[in-house]
Amino acid sequence: LKSLLKDPSLLADKAFIAGEWVASETGATYEVTNPARGDVIANVADPTRAQVSYAIEKAAEAQKDWASWTGKERAAVLRRWFDLMMENQDDLATILTAEQGKPLAEAKGEIAYGASFVEFFAEEAKRIYGETIPGHQRDKRITVMKQPIGVAASITPWNFPNAMITRKVGPALAAGCGFVARPSELTPLSALALGVLAERAGLPKGILSIVPTTDAPGTGQEFCENPTVRKITFTGSTNVGRILLRQAADQVMKCSMELGGNAPFIVFDDADLDAAVEGAIMCKFRNNGQTCVCANRIYVQDGVYDAFAEKLKAAVEKLKMGDGLEAGTDLGPLINDNAIKKVQEHVADATAKGAKVILGGGDPMQGPGNFLPPTIVTGATNDMLFATDETFGPLAPLFRFKDEDEVIAMANDTIFGLASYFYAKDLSRVYKVAEALEYGIVGVNTGIISTEVAPFGGVKQSGLGREGSHHGIEEYLEMKYVCISV
Numbered sequence: 001l002k003s004l005l006k007d008p009s010l011l012a013d014k015a016f017i018a019g020e021w022v023a024s025e026t027g028a029t030y031e032v033t034n035p036a037r038g039d040v041i042a043n044v045a046d047p048t049r050a051q052v053s054y055a056i057e058k059a060a061e062a063q064k065d066w067a068s069w070t071g072k073e074r075a076a077v078l079r080r081w082f083d084l085m086m087e088n089q090d091d092l093a094t095i096l097t098a099e100q101g102k103p104l105a106e107a108k109g110e111i112a113y114g115a116s117f118v119e120f121f122a123e124e125a126k127r128i129y130g131e132t133i134p135g136h137q138r139d140k141r142i143t144v145m146k147q148p149i150g151v152a153a154s155i156t157p158w159n160f161p162n163a164m165i166t167r168k169v170g171p172a173l174a175a176g177c178g179f180v181a182r183p184s185e186l187t188p189l190s191a192l193a194l195g196v197l198a199e200r201a202g203l204p205k206g207i208l209s210i211v212p213t214t215d216a217p218g219t220g221q222e223f224c225e226n227p228t229v230r231k232i233t234f235t236g237s238t239n240v241g242r243i244l245l246r247q248a249a250d251q252v253m254k255c256s257m258e259l260g261g262n263a264p265f266i267v268f269d270d271a272d273l274d275a276a277v278e279g280a281i282m283c284k285f286r287n288n289g290q291t292c293v294c295a296n297r298i299y300v301q302d303g304v305y306d307a308f309a310e311k312l313k314a315a316v317e318k319l320k321m322g323d324g325l326e327a328g329t330d331l332g333p334l335i336n337d338n339a340i341k342k343v344q345e346h347v348a349d350a351t352a353k354g355a356k357v358i359l360g361g362g363d364p365m366q367g368p369g370n371f372l373p374p375t376i377v378t379g380a381t382n383d384m385l386f387a388t389d390e391t392f393g394p395l396a397p398l399f400r401f402k403d404e405d406e407v408i409a410m411a412n413d414t415i416f417g418l419a420s421y422f423y424a425k426d427l428s429r430v431y432k433v434a435e436a437l438e439y440g441i442v443g444v445n446t447g448i449i450s451t452e453v454a455p456f457g458g459v460k461q462s463g464l465g466r467e468g469s470h471h472g473i474e475e476y477l478e479m480k481y482v483c484i485s486v
């Protein structure tokens, strides 16, 4: 991997704790593998819980000074960090693809997307406005101050090894918080590379630590039990989110949770079918179906069902599967064996209950790498596993529906509420359906909704809080009401 990088020093394998690059106290390391080839690309330090605790303590010390900087001063450092990410976009993308598998073009897209949060929140650092409120008595003056919450800690997944971190660190640092980030043990290299660049950007020592531990539960406990941590921010499954929320309850810790989704993608009979197919491809097969906003259930209205199925099949057939580092690859490998098994289980369950495979449905490819060809099934129904459970892989199930009320009821019949999508032209239908969908995000006539300028987040059991937009920084700020008697 080193030989593919213009700047090999971006490939860090130590933990970044309190401004130093350190091995584990026990000397423990673990292997990071390339999911496209199965080979080991790095041995990364596995810090202990005591080292995580030390990172938290140092973040708290450094944070006091950092919070006293002006917004403009913090913005300048963050802006340099953003610039360095973009200058090193190719290398960061190569590292990302090597450890995660997504095609290089998508990885470059993720680096730009990830960096955009740092740029956006650098700008917001200057605009953390308080408020004055007319007093409730003649002699009272009311001021509302916004102050950083203190030390925040994150746990993030492997599917966006860069952007899921910057989405949290960007606003936190802009607000004046200290931060300890624990990346997924499957993809620590992208996180550590961010640490290398943060150091180069001149971020003061200790403000940001990156602890690439393998013991996720232990690190989660440290984050929740250590009284110095005032905020936990998590992206991952609803199950782990529930564990963290329970643990965080003892300290009544502030929590942001970006949890699972089960996104409906609805195609009405007045939709532009070609646009809907294009949107479905981007939405379903980006990152090979491994995103929490990927379409999981595709609902197609009766009159256009067969035509949509044919068009989708023709488009998916053209996607090229392969090593993400090779040019022209559209679909990379899945992250591991379990991811393949889950897709296969969902396909088997659906066919046993009467669904028909019109594309794929086969076994994983022979040879190294976790490659599973994409699958489309028709005749999907509510009793099938994917109706309630996120597949997180390249399986597109097509459900048939008759009218608006029916499809809205089906789309909302889930504990999740992150992203939803629909294609339609009728204006009143567009408004009515957008209002009726119980989701934090609705894409209308588009399959791509992620941007740093909009609030990303879910309702119901998909999470708490929002990331991105001017709302995103509020997650790292406390309001202080000051009442002055004059």
Ligand code: ADP
Pocket: 155, 156, 157, 158, 159, 182, 183, 184, 185, 216, 217, 218, 219, 220, 221, 235, 236, 237, 238, 240, 241, 243, 244
């Ligand atoms: P995914 O399906 O995206 O892997 P997970 O919720 O399992 O979702 O993982 C998201 C992140 O949470 C990963 O970094 C994982 O290591 C971490 N994690 C898993 N179990 C726990 C736990 N009990 N406490 C804290 N973090 C955990």
